[in-house]
Amino acid sequence: MPVGDLIPELILLAAAVAIVLFASFAAQRHQAWAAGLALAALVAAGVASVAQWGPAPQLSFAGVWALDRPAIVAKLVILVSGAVCIGLSPDWLRGDRRHGEYYALCLFTLLGALMMAAAHDTMELMVGVLLTSVASYPLAAFHRGWAPALEAAMKYYLIGALTNALLALGVVLLFGLVGDTGYAATAAALAGADPWGVIVAVACVVIGLSFKLAAFPGHAWLPDVAQAAPAPAAALLTVVPKVGAALALARFVALLPDAVAWPAIVALIAAVTMTLGNLAALRQHDLRRLLGWSSVSQSGYALMAIVVLDAAPRALPALLVFLVAYALANLAAFAVVTHWRGRTAFDDCRGLGHSRPLTSAVLIVALLSLVGIPPLVGFVGKLLLFEVTIAGGYVWLAVLAVVNTVISLYYYLRVAATLLFHSPKGEIAVLGRFSGWTLTLTAALLGVVSLVVQVLLAPLTGIAFAAA
Amino acid sequence: MILSIALAVPLLGALALAGYPRWSAVQARRIAVGAAGVSLAALIVAWLGFDPRGAQFQHVVELPWVPSLGVAYRLGVDGIALAVATMSALLFTAAAIYPVDTRGEPRSYYAWLLFMQGVSLGVFLTLDLLLFYVFFDLSLVGMFFLIGRWGHGQPQLSALKFFLYTFAGSLLLLLAIIGLYLSLEPHSFDMRVLIEQQPLAGGGLYAGLVFLALMLGLAIKTPLVPLHTWLPQAHVDAPGPVSAILAGVLLKMGVYGMIRLPLSMMAETFARYAPWVGALALLAIVYGALVALGQGNLKRRIAYTSVNHMGYGVLGIAVAASALGDPAARQLALTGASLQMVVHGLITGALFLISGSLWQRTGDYELAHYGGLAHQAPLLTGFTVLAAFASLGMPGLAGFVAEFQVFAGAFAVYPWLAVPALAGILITAALFLDMLRRLFFGHLPASLATFSDLARAEWLVLGVLSLGIVTIGVYPSFVLTLLESASSALVGGR
Numbered sequence: 001m002p003v004g005d006l007i008p009e010l011i012l013l014a015a016a017v018a019i020v021l022f023a024s025f026a027a028q029r030h031q032a033w034a035a036g037l038a039l040a041a042l043v044a045a046g047v048a049s050v051a052q053w054g055p056a057p058q059l060s061f062a063g064v065w066a067l068d069r070p071a072i073v074a075k076l077v078i079l080v081s082g083a084v085c086i087g088l089s090p091d092w093l094r095g096d097r098r099h100g101e102y103y104a105l106c107l108f109t110l111l112g113a114l115m116m117a118a119a120h121d122t123m124e125l126m127v128g129v130l131l132t133s134v135a136s137y138p139l140a141a142f143h144r145g146w147a148p149a150l151e152a153a154m155k156y157y158l159i160g161a162l163t164n165a166l167l168a169l170g171v172v173l174l175f176g177l178v179g180d181t182g183y184a185a186t187a188a189a190l191a192g193a194d195p196w197g198v199i200v201a202v203a204c205v206v207i208g209l210s211f212k213l214a215a216f217p218g219h220a221w222l223p224d225v226a227q228a229a230p231a232p233a234a235a236l237l238t239v240v241p242k243v244g245a246a247l248a249l250a251r252f253v254a255l256l257p258d259a260v261a262w263p264a265i266v267a268l269i270a271a272v273t274m275t276l277g278n279l280a281a282l283r284q285h286d287l288r289r290l291l292g293w294s295s296v297s298q299s300g301y302a303l304m305a306i307v308v309l310d311a312a313p314r315a316l317p318a319l320l321v322f323l324v325a326y327a328l329a330n331l332a333a334f335a336v337v338t339h340w341r342g343r344t345a346f347d348d349c350r351g352l353g354h355s356r357p358l359t360s361a362v363l364i365v366a367l368l369s370l371v372g373i374p375p376l377v378g379f380v381g382k383l384l385l386f387e388v389t390i391a392g393g394y395v396w397l398a399v400l401a402v403v404n405t406v407i408s409l410y411y412y413l414r415v416a417a418t419l420l421f422h423s424p425k426g427e428i429a430v431l432g433r434f435s436g437w438t439l440t441l442t443a444a445l446l447g448v449v450s451l452v453v454q455v456l457l458a459p460l461t462g463i464a465f466a467a468a
Numbered sequence: 469m470i471l472s473i474a475l476a477v478p479l480l481g482a483l484a485l486a487g488y489p490r491w492s493a494v495q496a497r498r499i500a501v502g503a504a505g506v507s508l509a510a511l512i513v514a515w516l517g518f519d520p521r522g523a524q525f526q527h528v529v530e531l532p533w534v535p536s537l538g539v540a541y542r543l544g545v546d547g548i549a550l551a552v553a554t555m556s557a558l559l560f561t562a563a564a565i566y567p568v569d570t571r572g573e574p575r576s577y578y579a580w581l582l583f584m585q586g587v588s589l590g591v592f593l594t595l596d597l598l599l600f601y602v603f604f605d606l607s608l609v610g611m612f613f614l615i616g617r618w619g620h621g622q623p624q625l626s627a628l629k630f631f632l633y634t635f636a637g638s639l640l641l642l643l644a645i646i647g648l649y650l651s652l653e654p655h656s657f658d659m660r661v662l663i664e665q666q667p668l669a670g671g672g673l674y675a676g677l678v679f680l681a682l683m684l685g686l687a688i689k690t691p692l693v694p695l696h697t698w699l700p701q702a703h704v705d706a707p708g709p710v711s712a713i714l715a716g717v718l719l720k721m722g723v724y725g726m727i728r729l730p731l732s733m734m735a736e737t738f739a740r741y742a743p744w745v746g747a748l749a750l751l752a753i754v755y756g757a758l759v760a761l762g763q764g765n766l767k768r769r770i771a772y773t774s775v776n777h778m779g780y781g782v783l784g785i786a787v788a789a790s791a792l793g794d795p796a797a798r799q800l801a802l803t804g805a806s807l808q809m810v811v812h813g814l815i816t817g818a819l820f821l822i823s824g825s826l827w828q829r830t831g832d833y834e835l836a837h838y839g840g841l842a843h844q845a846p847l848l849t850g851f852t853v854l855a856a857f858a859s860l861g862m863p864g865l866a867g868f869v870a871e872f873q874v875f876a877g878a879f880a881v882y883p884w885l886a887v888p889a890l891a892g893i894l895i896t897a898a899l900f901l902d903m904l905r906r907l908f909f910g911h912l913p914a915s916l917a918t919f920s921d922l923a924r925a926e927w928l929v930l931g932v933l934s935l936g937i938v939t940i941g942v943y944p945s946f947v948l949t950l951l952e953s954a955s956s957a958l959v960g961g962r
Contacts (some may be wrong), residue, residue: 374602383598402640402643403636409635413628454534458536
């Protein structure tokens, strides 16, 4: 058994278990040490992932575990996002007397997302989805005395239960149709399978993944969770499952025969998701909720690359660059929110550009990157998306994405205007030194990646999934 | 190299101003003027080193940036780009010198101004389509913050409207740019390759869509009627120097873009639609002039004359693009359109700076509240009269030279467009004379009894701009040789 291929995942697993044990026995004042352990595990897992960047894409464990470059890129994004979230957490949770388990839950969520990104087998995919789901419900409800958090977690749980059941149904149906769960065997057998059965199974799997992707129809939990979960966990939950699910969906649809017409289905979901997310974000008066809806619309953009996965050779690199850009910008935005002690109502943010110029600048830059204003990395992501969408023949989808981008500019600019074009209402308190450092590092990462985007693009150009 | 200096110095200046918190208002302004001036000087050196009989693009720099996408740092100018860029740098220097109320934030005001200068020059100097888009888009960001933070009236609303409206245009432009990029094999954003290969010639629906998206994006920026509605409000609420930049430089990006992208790269497609573009230009000319005549607000009036004047520029481009007609006439029209950009920048820049001076003194743009200032402020009167006469096309001043060439070319190719367009000139004359009468003659209201004449910084700046206006009017050939070298390459090169 090639256990070495699972080193990053095993590190996370071991660290998570160790943290659970540590949190059960450690004194309350030592609980935050779990964060250090989690960070160390993430760094080790990151190093192990980079070491897997092999010469040729390969499959492991009898073809159920993909060890290709898309998976490794996604893993790195997931691990970095996890590190940012955990870096922000100790200061945020200082008031919570018992929070050691929080870090274990974070690691389990990350582990599930890693499995989603690398799954090359429908059962494997199920396990990944369920692991992130189960670990992230308590994360959303971590402020257990606060009604909005409970409401958000309940919503999250109910939608998750429904969509995960559908995912299980789809996986079982597919297994019934092709007699195997491995992707290689599935791809080979699908061509001869009953087309209507395949369509139902595919629809169930896509709906199941839309929950993790926060795309229509499984998107409704995200705004609530973004608003009510602990802000660092909100950063994690808006980014990490999305990255894993995007890769999982791309891997899954790449198997399907042309007869299923999956590009049309995904294109429809993309169109609805981006439009819905943007229109809903227009009416928000709460920064976190706005970021939640914007995150829904960003899923819609990401789906554009999956639509043209077959038609445009650069669709996969475009998807990965877009995910990297989205993750960095969203993390930076949530880092600012966290550092401002979760102050999110627009009315409380008036004039912060004057009293907190640097953090406001980071927030504005992050939002502009989400719009896709050059030369930020978000622009490169959107440019590549538009390019592959047009090259793949979906001009209408690109035009719709443009219309949506203009709409999104409106609400992102409202935040900028609130911060800058008002006079401040006195000094505001910020969280702590640790969250400040994490914020600085995240912002620096966004800036550096924007500056050296060509270095990022070079290894991604020609990237492809491992051959089934 | 010299172009990189012109581009980089303002951006570095902006960075320094934004990053170093100790500078006072006076120092900040001095640094801004210095950086803008260095950039202007670099462009003048480039101008002196430009050979009108040489290659189409000169001072070319090319450094690889993202080779996998065909993006590179490519700079280079032809005559039109160089003339417009130099005019822009002059206008930015003027705007930096011109006194303005920075509301206690001089460093960020001047940093944004320098940032605007860097990215605006980038639009004119780059030879890479993607960089063109990047700079085009960044100019919106800078303008948003300048209007929103230092504007008056309803600045947030105007800034937001400006950004949303023009961003929609620039995204259409992005789609078109991707369309052009995909049509090349191997894919590249190099403008020179696109101009040389004309990849979409005879391209049917695809070419038509790319052209439509390009023209819509650029028409919003120009702006052409009926896509002009963002302009008046943005102008009215922006501070004077920023209005001058908006009218003098940002609007040129639309017209310049039409010359650089559709006219150069899709000549055949443009020729097919040239009469329609010309008709839209006619609409802008007549409608812009009529609406300007009806405005009682000084800045709105000048803003609408910009719609009218940019209409002349687009008319000249449409004439140049038409497949029929004498190449000499078409070249004349294109030279006129390019000169119109330079001239309009100087004249309207001066007019908006003047309206900024009026606002600083009274906080009012209503023409009805003014009158009789001729005795009170003779210098202000003199400069305004000069700029207004230049703007209405008085022979001997710069506006006449440009409009004459546009009309001379248009008569040869589209006489049915040129004749009604003449009405625009007549109305413009009426509206400027009316404006001068209401501002400077008649009874002096009691509230203006303490109105002070221009300060030294103000009349020095206006003096330099006026000198440019008169020089181009009397001795235009120093610009024309430059512009003709480019327009003959564009029109004669087919």
